[in-house]
Amino acid sequence: MQLVASVRELRPLTEWSPIQDDGQQKPSRTTFGFVTNDYCAYFGQAAVGKWELTTKMVNDCLKRVPDDDIYPRAPAHITVASIATDSSSGLFVKGPKLSRYDELEGTGIASELLLHEAETLERLAHHKQHPNIIRYHGCIVERDRIVGIVLDRHPVTLQQRFTGDTENLSPDDAGMFDKDLCIKKIKSAVEHIHSLGLAHNDLNPSNIMLNQGEPIIIDFGSCQPFGKALVSAGTPGWVDVDCCTTSALRNDEVALDRIRTWLREGTFESAM
Structure with missing residues (x-):
């Protein structure tokens, strides 16, 4: 059965390139996922780089992922999204992580992480919406399971x-940028999260979006109450990963300080 007509339909598409004995990086494999319109998920991997993938190779490798492994049962209290989610709607559907499904297969961890993030966003939504935290619209529920967060x-x-990746920048985001004001707004959003007894635990520049110059914190997969053990830790370099085993206010303080330095001095090394 041909599921995909083009490699471009794959989401995610991840090339793994470990460092060789000679110090060079060489693609060893590519993992890929595909989700149908009715949220049936497929995963595959091939021992080639992503540019070597063919449509036939992809279709031969794709295998159905059991719902139990990635989609949690929808709790009765969860908000069900009832709005359009096509590309013109201005909305994004976040599903379970499939890029490393080969490592998580059979564990149910992907399902647990999706449910946890939905529950966290639900909790944040029950309080006044902070302008610098991503807006949550509820979950898509199919087959009595959460299949996506809107x-x-x-x-x-x-x-x-x-x-330098400016292709999708709006004029507001591409123009003059007040770095101090940006940090001030990120800090305000983080303090709001802390006021609810939670730490984000994975603050970094890739988890902060821009909306006409406004910073928007995203990715609440690691957000937990203070003192709770972390299943998924922060991003290396932006937190002290060796210490980031427990949800703590300090995890966010360290990350915020490094983001501030990175913005002002312009290099990852200076932030460290």
Whole structure:
């Protein structure tokens, strides 16, 4: 059965390139996923780089992912999204992580992480919406399971804004940028999260979107109450990963300080 007509339909599409003995990176495999219109998920991998993939190779490798593995049962209290989610709607549907499904297969961890993020966003939504936190619209529920989280769509991250990836920048985001004001607004959003007894635990420039110059914090997969053990830790370099095993206010303080330094001095090394 041919599921996909083109490699371009694959989401995610991840090339893994470990460092060889000679210090060079060489693609060892590519993992890929595909989700049908009715949210049936497929995963595959091939021992080639992503540019070597063919449509036949992809279709031969794709295997159905059991719902139990990636889609949690929808709790009765969860908000069900009842709005259009096509590409023109300004909305984004976040599904379970499939890029490393080969490592998570059979564990149910992907399902647990999706449910946790939905529950966290539900909790944040029950309080006054902070302008610098991603807006949550509820979950898509199919077969009595959460198959996606509906969020506002923003095309550019803070990381992209300051590393030259300007293709999708709006005029407001591409123009003059007040870095101090940006940090002030990020800090305000983080303090709001802390006021609810939660730490984000994965603040970094790729988890901050831009919306006409406004920073918007996203990705609440690691957000947990203070003191709770973390299943997924922060991003290396932006937190002290060795210490980031427990949800803590300090995780966000360290990350915020490094983002501030990175914005002012312009290099990842200076932030460290």
